[in-house]
Amino acid sequence: MTAMSVVRMKNEKSEAPVSGSGMDRVVERKGLSPRIKIAAGVAALASAILLFWWFAPTSSSQTLAADRVTISPVTRGTFEDFIPLRARVTPLLTVYLDAVEGGRVEKLLVEDGATVAKGQMIAVLSNAELQLSTLARQTEVEQQINNMRSQELALAQTRLANERAVLEAELDAAKAKRQYEREAPLAARGFVPGKQFADTRDTYEYQRRRVAVLKRSQATDERLQVGQLSQQQAAAQSMQSGLALARTNLDSLNLRAPVAGQLSGFSIQVGQSMQRGERIGQIDSPGRNKLMAGVEEFYLGRVQLGQRATIESGGRQYQARVAKIYPQVQNGQFQIDLQFIGAEPANIQRGQTLQARLTLGDPAPAVLVPNGSFYNDTGGNWVFVVAPDGRSAIKRQVRLGRRNAETIEVLDGLQPGERILTSPYTGLTDKDRLDLSQ
Structure with missing residues (x-):
């Protein structure tokens, strides 16, 4: 059997299916350049940093809830200074009763709460040691007074003796003078011997000088005696005062009301021992x-x-x-x-x-802010003033004046219509700005 072969002609068309792929065209995509991408990244980072810096809290600012603070207006009105x-x-009038001298309570004459008169005895104390001491003091003073009286008597006797001596000297001087005056003319005519007249003259001169000496001595003694008497009298008065004081201390054991009024705090008991200066009660003016x-x-x-x-x-x-x-x-x-x-x-x-x-003063017109606890934190030197939009409060220096229980007088730094924070500033004294969140 003979094999047959098929030869295709060049101009013969292919029987394969026809598609549109031959008509498609690849389009090239164009992206952002690296420089543009870097610039955009840097801008985005700078914006983020700026936003963080703007909205981030700083050490001089703090965010608080607006309902946690008290915001009060600044007004104009009349300041009542009270x-x-x-x-x-x-x-x-209250007079306190103290035990001038200590002792044992022997008798109570009134009760606590009673109304007493001035000088009325309210209690009696006893103090044997004080009584014996006062008696010994009295005896000593009386002995010293007696001694001084004896000295006064001796001084008086000395004065009398001096006066007697002067009188005798003056008498002798007068006799000598008369004898001298009788013999003088006779001696001039030779009827009195010269020796006798000389003796008479010397006796007269002696008696005259003796009187002068005695008078000077009497004056000196008188001056000394007067000084001694004055000192002794002063000492006697001092001793008498000391004795009177001792007797007063002894009498102070009898407790008396110094003023009239109502007795209170009087709670001592019979037999109780009181110390010197111990408080025993008081008297109030009725x-x-x-x-x-x-x-x-x-x-x-x-x-x-x-x-x-x-x-x-x-x-x-x-x-x-x-x-x-x-x-x-x-x-x-x-x-x-x-x-x-x-x-x-x-x-x-x-x-x-x-x-x-x-x-404290008369009412006067003034710019006022309510009295608040903020004053204790700032001393009236600065306050936080709220922005009109109520979202923030800025520290501002002000000058505040008088204040009462309700309002504070504004002297400088605030105007009527503004608002301030009047709540306590505890923990905010180092802040300059407060952000109030709604």
């Missing part, structure tokens, strides 16, 4: 009271004697004045005494507390 006080009722109040040391320079205060009691108001100021400061306060002007409230008791309002 301070409220809490005053305690005390007796107007029916008269005063008020004692504590005032903050901030007002120490502004409270003056005579300033008026209004006291509220039983729905009525009573007037009082500052009667005494105690400048000692304890626990941030000093004390003052208020004395009622006119009538006192009825039925007030010792230790009772009353509300008082002390006026």
Whole structure:
């Protein structure tokens, strides 16, 4: 069998299926250049750093919740210059009773709470040692006084003796003078011997000089005697005073009321031993009271004697004045005494507390902010002022003046309509800005 072969002609078309792949064209993609990519990365990083710096809290700022602070407005009004006080009722006059000398209580004549009169005996003490000492002192003083009286008697006798001697000398001088005057003319005519006249003349001269010497001696003795008598009299008076004091100390064992009033704190018992100077009670003035109040040391320079205060009691108001100021400061306060002007409230008791309002000055128009705890933290030198949108508060230096229980006077740094934080600034004193979150 003969094999047959098929020869394809060149111009014969292929019978393969026709597709559109021959018509497709590859398109080349173009990406961002490396430089542009680096620049975009740097810009994104700088934006992130800027946003973090803007929104991140700093050491001089702090974020607080707006509902955790108190925001108050700055207003214009009338400043009432007063301070409220809490005053305690005390007796107007209190006299404390102390045992001048110690001893044993022998007798009680009144009871605690009794009303006593001035000079009334309230108790009797005994002190054997003091009694014996007073008696010994009295005996010693009397002996010394007797000795001084003996000396005074001796001085008086010496004075009399001197006066007697002067008188005798003057008498002798007078006799010698008369004898001299009789013999002088006779001796001149030779009727009296010269020796006799010379003796007469010498005797007269002696007696005259003797009188002068005795008078000088008498004057000297008199001067010394006067000085001695003055000293002895002064010593006697001193001894008498000492004896009177000893007797007074002995009499002080009888305890008496120095003033009239109500006796309180009198709790001694019969047989009790009292020490010298021990407090045994006190006497309060009857029916008269005063008020004692504590005032903050901030007002120490502004409270003056005579300033008026209004006291509220039983729905009525009573007037009082500052009667005494105690400048000692304890626990941030000093004390003052208020004395009622006119009538006192009825039925007030010792230790009772009353509300008082002390006026420091006349009302005056001023820019005001509410009084708050912030003042204690800043001293009135700066405040946090709230921004108009209420989202932040900035520290601002201000100058605040007088204050009362409700408002504080603004002298500089704030305007009416602004708002400030009046709540405590605890932990915020080193901040310059506060962010208030809603």
